Amino acid sequence: MARAVRVAGFSGYLGDRRGALDEAMAGDPVDVLIGDYLAEFTMAMLAARSSPGYVTYFLDQLRPHLAELAERGCRVVVNAGGSDPAGLAAAVRALAAEAGVRLRVAHVEGDDVLSAVDELRAAGHELRNADTAAPLSEWGAEPVAAHAYLGGWGIAAALGEGADVVVCGRVTDASLTAGAAAWWHGWRSTDWDRLAGAVVAGHVIECGPHAVGGNFSGFTGIPGVVHPGFPVAEVAADGSAVITKHARDGGAVTVDTVTAQLLYEIQGPRYLNPDVTAHLDTVRLREVGPNRVEVSGAEGSPPPPTTKVAVFAPIGHQIVHTLHATGLDVADKTELIRAQVAELVAGQGVEFDVTALGTAAEDPETQWEATVQIRVMATAPEPEPLRRLVAGLGGLYLSSFPGFYADSAARQAATPGRRIAYWPALLSAEAVPHEVVLDDGVRIPVAPPVETAEPVQPVHPEPEPLPSARxxxxxxxxxxxxxxxxxxxxxxxxxxxxxxxxxxxxxxxxxxxxxxxxxxxxxxxxxxxxxxxxxxxxxxxxxxxxxxxxxxxxxxxxxxxxxxxxxxxxxxxxxxxxxx
Structure with missing residues (x-):
């Protein structure tokens, strides 16, 4: 279509505020609502639990708005499917049927490659670590989850087939927006600059309130920062975008709030996506009105030949215990606890860290100005040594530093939790079975990129020393x-x-x-x-x-x-x- 597509976020991570979809539905009109729930950390959380593999509270968010979504014709695209997008899609269909609302629900799959890991390795795919280049065979841990990062063309295909709700697993965060924009504008898979612009816009809005003043170092100058709203990206046919927000909501969209999100969780000027490599160093920002920032100039090049695969495996257990030290000699008190913990876990295969948080004030006016928290974290292959450590810490009240105590109103961890390790593997994009599954069971394969290029981050020389100045x-x-x-x-x-x-x-x-x-x-x-x-x-x-x-x-x-x-x-x- 000729006009820009208006894409609004309503979730930035698993655990983001539950009423955000209510807020978005009460806000300004939009064409597509996106919900981003997944991250490396949250995928590890999903891997640590048995079932279900999807984000259950998305159903609670969606339930009150089914009829209005159908009436408006507003599309919903989410990665809340986690490790079971088919299961969540089925649950959404059941929800709509129960409410008597006609909504077409599709899901995107192919990212879950756990069952194919052995077959892939036998075929010569070593799933080398993106940071160390070591093959997965050297890890020494047994994976319980492995998800390849998919691009946005499955989303575009699902929307093109009339899906009202598209449920995804591990597509990249920016693909939620890029896929919607590619569908809306009818882009080709080689429209590198347009795709790069949409990926940049998607990156800006993927973390919700981040682009509206949340978690922003200039937060003291943001109006309504107690409850900042969610951003909206107006993505034009050329890939440029205007970042804004719902007029009724708190927060602000400024060049600096957008800059903050552009620089978030990147690895350099080349921002890699399964559909395109976006060149962030060509992006320009310009304020074009109150709470309206234009994002333009993004250049794109073919995507890398590999995609990332997030592999997770349990590697033992962990526990955290918190103590408090007050007044003088906090460093010595911390060292005493460190020595006592070392004695408690000696010879049991426990790795631990003891960290003092904060500094006691000089001549404090209150006890709390003189108090420092001491955090004890420990890990072990088996949980029993950690249980013994917790019991041992509870036995130090009369034999440790003066003023030793824990906050009795704060529940201390007594049961060790599972420790999940992460392996960022690389896998040829051609080896990933990217598919769309429509509500009638029809499957639409999504082809890998027609052109790829090995990404190379630019090299910037160290700056010259600063001149003398006052x-x-x-x-x-x-x-x-x-x-x-x-x-x-x-x-x-x-x-x-x-x-x-x-x-x-x-x-x-x-x-x-x-x-x-x-x-x-x-x-x-x-x-x-x-x-x-x-x-x-x-x-x-x-x-x-x-x-x-x-x-x-x-x-x-x-x-x-x-x-x-x-x-x-x-x-x-x-x-x-x-x-x-």
Whole structure:
């Protein structure tokens, strides 16, 4: 169609607020509603439970709106199918039938390749790790889930066949929007720039309130931040888009809120998707009205010949216990607990981490200003040593540091939970059986890309040292924004400035060496640095900061969500003319 397709989000992750579809239905008119429920971390959660494999509460979200969706002709596309999209599609059909509403429901499948892992390996597909290049055969763990990332052409095909609701499993987050846009505008599979623009728009709105001021480092200037709404992408026929929001909802759409999401969970300027490689360094943002930001200039090239496969396997059990230390000598108190934990688990194959969270205030006015939380996390192949550790910690009240206590009103974990490891494998796109299943049982195969190209991230040289200038020492966050996230065992962080005059200073300040100085935890990691001049941003990938993934590392911040805020709190020398 000639006009832009209006795509609105109503879920950004498994656990996002349940009333978001109610809000979207009460908001401005849209053509397609998308719900993103899956992530590497949440797929691990689904893998850890027996059944059902889909997001059950999506049915509760959908139930009150079935008749109105049919009346409006608004389409719904979700990846809430998890590991059982056929099961969720059947449940949606039953729900509609019970309500007496005629809705056509299709689902997309082929992403679940667990049953084919042995066959794939026998055929020469080694499912090499995307980070280490090691073959899956060297992992030493038995997979319980393996999902290939699909693109948006199955969604486009389902919508083209008249589906009102399209249920997907592990399609990429941005494919929910890109598939809808490709259907609406009738794009070809080789319309690289258009597809890239839609993927960029989908990436901006996939995390819901993120693009409207949620989790934004400038949150103090966002109106209605107590309850920010969900974004809307108006994707035009040329692939450009305007990001906006429902007029009735809180939050704001600005160049900076959109920049924050553009830089979230990326691995560099080349953003890989099964349908296209989007070049993020060509993207330009422009405010075109209140709560309206134009996203244009995206260039695309053929997608990579491989797609990612998220493989999960149980590797034991884990437990967390929280203690509190107050007043003086907190470092020594923490070390005493560390030594006592080591004694409790000696010789039992337990790996543990003891971390003090926060700093006790000097001359505190209240007890809580003087209190630091001590987190004890432990993992083991079997649960019994962890149960003994919890009992042992409970026996330290009279024999540990002075003031030892736990919050008796907070329920401490007593039963170890399963520990799920993540393996980001690579698999030839031609080996993935991408199919659409319509409500009458008809199956439509989706062909792999007609053209592919090996992706190569650009290399940006380290900046020249900063010139001498009159400076003021202050937190980096007083002049710069940041957003961080996770991709498997890697954490990314993008740091940018709103002021164009500050960009030359920021890009020269943020060398790789400076990043390592600001974040000692990354001192010995492989750090990859890129620049985004159009966004006035420097971007880093901290390889291995998150171990092998958020579901199995021992960090307090397991998926790196606060790395950016930590860096913003670090003090740097800022030219005085930028501090006014």
């Amino acid at each position: 400076t003021r020492r202050m937190p980096l966050g007083r002049v710069a924004h940041a957003r961080s996230g996770d991709k498997g065992g890697n954490s990314n962080v993008g740091i940018w400035v709103a002021d164009p005059d500050a960009w030359p200073w920021l890009r020269r300040l943020l060398s790789t060496d400076e990043l390592r100085r600001l974040m000692p935890e990354a001192k010995h990691l492989d750090v990859v640095r890129h620049e985004f001049p159009h966004l006035r941003a420097v971007h880093f990938v901290l390889r291995g900061l998150l171990g092998t993934g958020g579901s199995s590392n021992l960090r307090v911040d397991p998926i790196g969500k606060a790395v950016g805020e930590f860096l913003r709190a670090r003090h740097v020398d800022v030219p005085v003319e930028l501090t006014r």
